Amino acid sequence: xxxxxxxxxxxxxxxxxxxxxxxxxxxxxxxxxxxxxxxxxxxxxxxxxxxxxxxxxxxxxxxxxxxxxxxxxxxxxxxxxxxxxxxxxxxxxxxxxxxxxxxxxxxxxxxxxxxxxxxxxxxxxxxxxxxxxxxxxxxxxxxxxxxxxxxxxxxxxxxxxxxxxxxxxxxxxxxxxxxxxxxxxxxxxxxxxxxxxxxxxxxxxxxxxxxxxxxxxxxxxxxxxxxxxxxxxxxxxxxxxxxxxxxxxxxxxxxxxxxxxxxxxxxxxxxxxx
Amino acid sequence: xxxxxxxxxxxxxxxxxxxxxxxxxxxxxxxxxxxxxxxxxxxxxxxxxxxxxxxxxxxxxxxxxxxxxxxxxxxxxxxxxxxxxxxxxxxxxxxxxxxxxxxxxxxxxxxxxxxxxxxxxxxxxxxxxxxxxxxxxxxxxxxxxxxxxxxxxxxxxxxxxxxxxxxxxxxxxxxxxxxxxxxxxxxxxxxxxxxxxxxxxxxxxxxxxxxxxxxxxxxxxxxxxxxxxxxxxxxxxxxxxxxxxxxxxxxxxxxxxxxxxxxxxxxxxxxxxxxxxxxxxxxxxxxxxxxxxxxxxxxxxxxxxxxxxxxxxxxxxxxxxxxxxxxxxxxxxx
Amino acid sequence: xxxxxxxxxxxxxxxxxxxxxxxxxxxxxxxxxxxxxxxxxxxxxxxxxxxxxxxxxxxxxxxxxxxxxxxxxxxxxxxxxxxxxxxxxxxxxxxxxxxxxxxxxxxxxxxxxxxxxxxxxxxxxxxxxxxxxxxxxxxxxxxxxxxxxxxxxxxxxxxxxxxxxxxxxxxxxxxxxxxxxxxxxxxxxxxxxxxxxxxxxxxxxxxxxxxxxxxxxxxxxxxxxxxxxxxxxxxxxxxxxxxxxxxxxxxxxxxxxxxxxxxxxxxxxxxxxxxxxxxxxxxxxxxxxxxx
Numbered sequence: 001x002x003x004x005x006x007x008x009x010x011x012x013x014x015x016x017x018x019x020x021x022x023x024x025x026x027x028x029x030x031x032x033x034x035x036x037x038x039x040x041x042x043x044x045x046x047x048x049x050x051x052x053x054x055x056x057x058x059x060x061x062x063x064x065x066x067x068x069x070x071x072x073x074x075x076x077x078x079x080x081x082x083x084x085x086x087x088x089x090x091x092x093x094x095x096x097x098x099x100x101x102x103x104x105x106x107x108x109x110x111x112x113x114x115x116x117x118x119x120x121x122x123x124x125x126x127x128x129x130x131x132x133x134x135x136x137x138x139x140x141x142x143x144x145x146x147x148x149x150x151x152x153x154x155x156x157x158x159x160x161x162x163x164x165x166x167x168x169x170x171x172x173x174x175x176x177x178x179x180x181x182x183x184x185x186x187x188x189x190x191x192x193x194x195x196x197x198x199x200x201x202x203x204x205x206x207x208x209x210x211x212x213x214x215x216x217x218x219x220x221x222x223x224x225x226x227x228x229x230x231x232x233x234x235x236x237x238x239x240x241x242x243x244x245x246x247x248x249x250x251x252x253x254x255x256x257x258x259x260x261x262x263x264x265x266x267x268x269x270x271x272x273x274x
Numbered sequence: 275x276x277x278x279x280x281x282x283x284x285x286x287x288x289x290x291x292x293x294x295x296x297x298x299x300x301x302x303x304x305x306x307x308x309x310x311x312x313x314x315x316x317x318x319x320x321x322x323x324x325x326x327x328x329x330x331x332x333x334x335x336x337x338x339x340x341x342x343x344x345x346x347x348x349x350x351x352x353x354x355x356x357x358x359x360x361x362x363x364x365x366x367x368x369x370x371x372x373x374x375x376x377x378x379x380x381x382x383x384x385x386x387x388x389x390x391x392x393x394x395x396x397x398x399x400x401x402x403x404x405x406x407x408x409x410x411x412x413x414x415x416x417x418x419x420x421x422x423x424x425x426x427x428x429x430x431x432x433x434x435x436x437x438x439x440x441x442x443x444x445x446x447x448x449x450x451x452x453x454x455x456x457x458x459x460x461x462x463x464x465x466x467x468x469x470x471x472x473x474x475x476x477x478x479x480x481x482x483x484x485x486x487x488x489x490x491x492x493x494x495x496x497x498x499x500x501x502x503x504x505x506x507x508x509x510x511x512x513x514x515x516x517x518x519x520x521x522x523x524x525x526x527x528x529x530x531x532x533x534x535x536x537x538x539x540x541x542x543x544x545x546x547x548x549x550x551x552x553x554x555x556x557x558x559x560x561x562x563x564x565x566x567x568x569x570x571x572x573x574x575x576x577x578x579x580x581x582x583x584x585x586x587x588x589x590x591x592x593x594x595x596x597x598x599x600x601x602x603x604x605x606x607x608x
Numbered sequence: 609x610x611x612x613x614x615x616x617x618x619x620x621x622x623x624x625x626x627x628x629x630x631x632x633x634x635x636x637x638x639x640x641x642x643x644x645x646x647x648x649x650x651x652x653x654x655x656x657x658x659x660x661x662x663x664x665x666x667x668x669x670x671x672x673x674x675x676x677x678x679x680x681x682x683x684x685x686x687x688x689x690x691x692x693x694x695x696x697x698x699x700x701x702x703x704x705x706x707x708x709x710x711x712x713x714x715x716x717x718x719x720x721x722x723x724x725x726x727x728x729x730x731x732x733x734x735x736x737x738x739x740x741x742x743x744x745x746x747x748x749x750x751x752x753x754x755x756x757x758x759x760x761x762x763x764x765x766x767x768x769x770x771x772x773x774x775x776x777x778x779x780x781x782x783x784x785x786x787x788x789x790x791x792x793x794x795x796x797x798x799x800x801x802x803x804x805x806x807x808x809x810x811x812x813x814x815x816x817x818x819x820x821x822x823x824x825x826x827x828x829x830x831x832x833x834x835x836x837x838x839x840x841x842x843x844x845x846x847x848x849x850x851x852x853x854x855x856x857x858x859x860x861x862x863x864x865x866x867x868x869x870x871x872x873x874x875x876x877x878x879x880x881x882x883x884x885x886x887x888x889x890x891x892x893x894x895x896x897x898x899x900x
Contacts, residue, residue, distance in 0.1 A: 067460060091466035105457040108450070111585050115447070116454045117465050123447030124467075126475060130439070136446055137589070144588035160585045183465060306704055308645075308711065365883060369890055372704055373643055377841070378886065380645065380711075381834030385879040388831070392872040505830070506715045512708060556722040563716035567692070567709055574705070 017076075018043035018187050018218040019064065019095070024073035025242075026059055033059040034070070035242035041187075046209060046219040048229040048250075051239035052262055057222045058100055060239065061191050064220075065097040066090040077187065092119060094186035100195060100222075102172040106165030110156055113164050113175060114147040115140075117182040147182055154178040154208070170201050177208060188212065190221040194228055206232050226250070238262070277422045278543070282535050284426040286527075287433040288490050289534040293514045293526035294440045295483025300512070301520035301580075302449060303476040304456030306372055309362075309379035310484060311508040312386045316358050317485025318492040318502075319390070321351030322403040325493070332405070334398045344409030348489040355485025356478050363477045368470050383505040391500050402499020406492050425494050432490070436483065440523055443479065445583075452476055453521075506559070510538065513566040519576025528577050537562055615867045616860065617745040623859025624758030625817050629832075630839045630851035631765055632809030638782035638846055639802045640697065645710040647810055647836070649717035651829030654681040654811025655818040656725060663733040670734050670819065671753070678811030685807025686800055688713065694799075714830065721826035730824045754816045761812065762852055769848065778802060782846065835862070835875055838882040844892025853893055857881075 017040035026034040034056040041047050049057050062068040064075060066087030074083045077093050105113050122128045123136040151157045154174045159167065167175060173193065180188055193209070194202050202225070210232050213219055223229050229236060230250055238245040238253060240262040246253055253259045292314060299305045307313075323338040324347035342350065366378050391400050398404075408421050409428070416424055443449055451472055454462040459469050492498040510533065518529020541558050569576070633647050644650075657677030661668045668676070696709045737748035747755075769775035777798050781788040789795050810829075817832060818824035839858045843850025858878050866874040885892060 065464060067464065087460075087463045088466050088468050091464060097464055099461075103458050103461050105454050105461060107457050107580075108453055109583060109585075111588075112450055112453075112583060116450060116462065116467070119466055121447045121451070124451055124472070126443070126448060126479070129443055129446040129448055133442065133446075140447065141589045144585065144590045148585065148590060148593070161582065163582075179465070304704075306707060365887065369886060373707060374841075374845070376645075376704075376707055377643055377837050378882065381837050381879055381882060384831060384834045385876050388876060389873070392870075504827075506718060509711050509715045512711070516708070550726070552727065553723055556719040558719075560716045560719035560723070563712040563719070566712050570696070570705060570709065571699075574700075 017041060018078065019220065020076040021064065022074050024060065024063060024075070025071045026056075026063060026068065027071055032242050034063065037073070037239060037242065037244050039237045039244050039247055041218060041220050041237075042235055043218050044213065044216050045234040046213050046221065046232055047235040047237060048233040049220055049222045049237050049239060050224070050226070050229060051245070054241075055239040056242040057239055058191055061097060061189050061222060065095060065189055067097075091183070094184075095189065096180045096183045096185040096187070097189035098176045098180050098191055098193060100191040102169075102176040104164035104167065104172050104175055106163065108164055109161050110151065110164055110167070110175060111144065111147055111160040113179050114150060114182040115143055117179050118143050118146075119183065150178050150182050154181075155204075170197055173197055173201070173205070177205065181208075181212065185217055187218045187220070190219065190223075192222050192224065194223065194225050202228065277419055280423040280426040282539050284422070284429050284494055285539055286530050286535045287426070287430045288487050288494070289511070289514055289530035290433045290527045291429075291436055291483055291490070292487040292511050293518065293530055294436065294523060295480040295487065296511050296515050297480075297520060297523070297526055298440065298443065298452070298483070299476055299480035301515055301522075302444060302456065303452040303473060304372070305367075305473060305476060306376040307379055307477070307480070308376045308508055309383035309386070309505075310511055311503045311505060312383040313355050313359060313481045313484035314488035314491070314507075314511075315386070315390070315498075315503040317351045317355040317488030318498045319397045319403065319488075320354035320485070321347050321489030322406050322492045322498055323397070324350050325406050326403065334401070334403065334405075335395045336398050336403060337396060344493070348486060348493070351489035352482045352485035355481045355488070359477050359481030360474075363474050367473055367477065380505060380508075383508065387500060387503065387505060398499075400500060402497060402502075403492065404497035404499075406496045406498070408496060409493055422494075429490050429494070432486070436486065437523060437527075440483075444521075444523060448472075448475070450583075509566075510534070510559075510562055513562050516566060516574075516576055517569050519578035519580065521580030522576070522578045525576050525578035525580075532577070533562060533565070537565065611867050612864070613744040614746060615864045617747055617751070618866075619860035619863035620745075620755055621747075621751045621820050621859075622863055623856045624755045625813055625820060626836060626839050626855035626859050627758050627852050628761055628809055628816065629813035629836045630843070630855045631762065631848055632806045632813060633836055634840055634846065634848050634851040635765075635778070635802055635809070636806035637840075638848075639778065639785075639799055640693075641785075642697065642706045643710070644693075644806075645707065645833075646714035646717055648829035648831070648833035649714050649721070649826075650681055650685060650807055650810035651814030651817065651832070652721060652824075652826050653684070653717060653814065653829075654678050654807075655814035655824045655828065656721060656730075656826070657681060657811065658815040659730050659732060659818070659824060663731070667733065670732050674812060674815045677815060678808045681811030681814075682804040682806075682808035685803045685810070689799070689803045718826055718830060725826060727825065730818075731822070732818060732824070734819070750819055754820055757812065757816065761809065765848065774798070774801065832875075834882070835878040838878040838885075841882055841892055842885045844894040847892070847894040850892055850894035 019041040022038040024034050024037040025032060037060055051057055059068065063070045066085050066089065069084045074081060076082065077095060080093065082090055082093065105116065122132065122139055128136055148157060148160065151160055156171065156174060156178060159171065164175060177193060193205055197205065206228055209219055233250065236250050236253055237247045238259050245262060246256050246259050296307065296310050299307045323336050324340050324342045326336065326339050327341040328339045329336050362382065366375060370378060390397055393399065411421050451462065451467055455467065455469055455472055463469050514529035514533045515526065517533050519525025538558060541554055544554055547553050629651060637643055654677055657680045658673040661673035661677055662670050692713065693706065693709065697706045700706065734750065737750045740747050740749060740752055769779060777793045780791065780793060781795060781798055785795065814829050817828060835858060839854035840851050842857060843854030858881060861881060862874045862877050865877045
């Protein structure tokens with residue numbers, strides 16, 4: 001593995017808030033899914049986005065990553081305003097996301113899935129394909145070597161030539177994260193990375209996420225499993241009824257009556273277990 | 275007899291080119307271009323008016339009439355098709371999902387057909403263009419018959435060149451990006467791909483192939499009129515692509531051989547049934563439809579399925595299989 | 609000015625044909641969620657069934673032939689769905705294979721019709737029409753009957769959708785098939801009935817098209833298909849009432865335009881409207897929620 005490891009990117013000094021949003025609203029046919037969400041996501045930390053079902057978390061992830069447009073509000077990555085930018089432009093700034101139900105590129109191999117991710121692809125240009133095949137060959141080999149390293153770390157190396165649609169559910173989850181990692185993200189939005197995953201795998205994925213943070217990635221993860229939140233998250237944002245209810249560390253939020261009410265006992269149970 | 279065999283050879287290689295064009299659009303990128311034959315027709319017509327000389331005195335009506343030599347007329351015909359595709363794509367590709375795009379494109383095909391049939395001053399209306407000069411015929415002293423094997427070979431060579439280029443494209447990252455968009459455009463965009471831009475590229479490349487294929491058609495036959503390109507003809511090209519094997523360029527040749535040559539042109543050997551003109555042709559076309567449906571049901575990947583692209587093909591250094599370490603402990607949270 | 613009113617009259621006739629066809633297409637699209645590209649050929653086949661009954665075999669009155677022939681197409685549509693389209697739709701979740709199959713079906717039906725009846729133009733056996741005047745508009749008796757058929761069918765469909773259990777089940781399925789299934793709606797039965805209705809309407813549309821155009825060929829329906837698409841998209845995909853509204857607008861627009869431009873291109877106006885709709889208001893006049 002090369003010096004900078006699987007991320008192939010130098011550790012940058014990041015601004016205090018890597019990702020910021022204010023006043024985000026989004027309604028579907030008159031029903032507000034998001035109704036005034038605003039928060040700062042601190043750089044190079046793992047932040048959890050929690051809240052009861054229907055709080056608008058996935059919609060917010062879609063908006064922040066550019067998959068959906070907001071009705072109002074603003075969004076910033078660092079100092080750049082990216083309000084309602086299309087997802088591919090936001091991705092080019094370094095923000096990548098995973099999906100709640102893993103979306104693999106089914107008819108591509110596992111390795112090819114990863115090879116789609118890196119930003120520099122001279123081979124996407126027709127001119128290069130026709131006139132600079134050697135350059136492309138070199139770049140492809142470099143990307144492929146790194147991709148195989150990533151697959152190795154995520155335990156998918158032996159499936160490198162398998163069609164992605166033939167993987168098991170847990171493997172698809174791992175592929176989803178590996179693919180995002182391959183893109184060398186500065187900010188990573190994870191939409192319920194532990195959903196439907198068996199306990200051994202939860203620990204494994206948790207370890208990967210912490211590893212990413214230590215390499216300088218800012219992580220925002222939507223998560224229902226408060227044990228996981230307690231174990232790996234530095235900071236928590238609580239969303240309820242489409243707006244930011246509270247932010248802070250999990251221990252503080254347990255004392256917050258509004259948060260407790262919103263969860264109707266979930267938080268209390270998780271606290272009692274420790 | 276020999277001339278007939280070479281006519282079959284010509285159509286086989288010409289449809290090989292057409293299939294490669296539709297394959298990059300549909301097989302690789304997932305664009306249901308139900309107007310494909312319209313693009314072929316544009317290529318044929320433009321190559322025609324680039325080859326023919328001034329319309330005055332010929333009894334035909336058409337635009338341009340530049341009298342350009344081969345291969346310039348052919349290349350410009352291909353370029354004209356790309357320009358047409360650009361306009362169509364800018365209006366339709368950005369906003370429409372697959373099935374609505376298919377509706378618009380098939381409508382475009384019908385309207386284009388209608389328009390070319392009626393607007394005589396464009397491409398001579400229902401009569402179409404004829405007396406299109408045969409390339410090199412004068413220079414090599416070829417007559418109507420000996421031109422056939424000659425041009426069939428020219429077409430074969432052109433198609434092999436175009437195959438070489440297309441293989442490079444589908445093997446390259448651009449091909450992989452096309453396939454990613456086909457499989458899940460939301461994911462492709464989330465990974466930083468400009469989906470509209472890439473789809474546009476795919477349409478343009480495919481339409482160039484359609485234009486060249488069409489240009490070769492008019493130069494081989496010396497004429498081209500609307501009966502050659504009813505919208506249903508798009509379906510024949512789809513049949514070539516799907517039967518041969520969508521996503522595989524060799525499959526495109528196999529499909530062209532099986533569908534275009536064997537199914538469509540070979541039965542023309544059979545004598546006409548008296549009292550029922552065209553019956554064999556109608557029956558034949560219906561059979562193509564049935565064959566495609568059977569193929570989709572029984573073997574949708576086609577005769578030659580898309581190649582699996584293995585890790586080894588990227589020239590990576592070999593390494594031993596490593597088992598994942600499932601005992602990775604979660605570090606204690608500080 | 610008289611030319612204008614004459615065009616308006618023709619416009620209502622074309623709108624009638626379009627409305628019947630567009631509603632048939634929309635009903636089926638609402639339930640199956642894919643477009644039947646062979647719809648134009650269903651129409652043409654309907655026109656030919658009526659032709660066989662009217663001018664070849666039985667010499668029935670044209671209007672009786674229309675009814676019988678159209679019901680025949682309804683049955684045919686049910687069979688096609690049972691044997692071909694349904695199985696493909698169930699097997700392939702990505703809809704585009706089914707679209708290719710309907711495109712193939714179109715090719716098969718067109719060439720089958722050519723094989724049986726040949727390419728020559730056919731005419732219905734009908735009495736010479738008498739002219740009627742309605743205000744500034746002038747119609748022949750046949751045209752008035754066509755318009756009357758269209759209005760009757762629209763009212764019947766409207767009543768069925770609003771007032772009957774069948775109609776409510778169809779609307780439920782069109783909104784959300786999975787939910788409809790779990791609510792105890794027999795989706796298989798509703799699908800069969802919908803295909804029957806769609807096929808019958810296609811048959812009626814094809815026959816009245818032949819009547820109003822004065823002639824019939826196997827390709828008549830196919831060449832009309834994009835006008836139907838324009839009406840459905842203008843009205844808003846998935847909305848029956850939108851389809852009717854779109855049909856009226858497109859019918860009037862194409863015929864009135866014929867008074868100003870070369871009549872050979874009047875149908876192409878529908879395509880221009882289609883493109884404009886997509887550029888300006890892609891959801892159509894009546895956008896159904898959840899269909900973008």
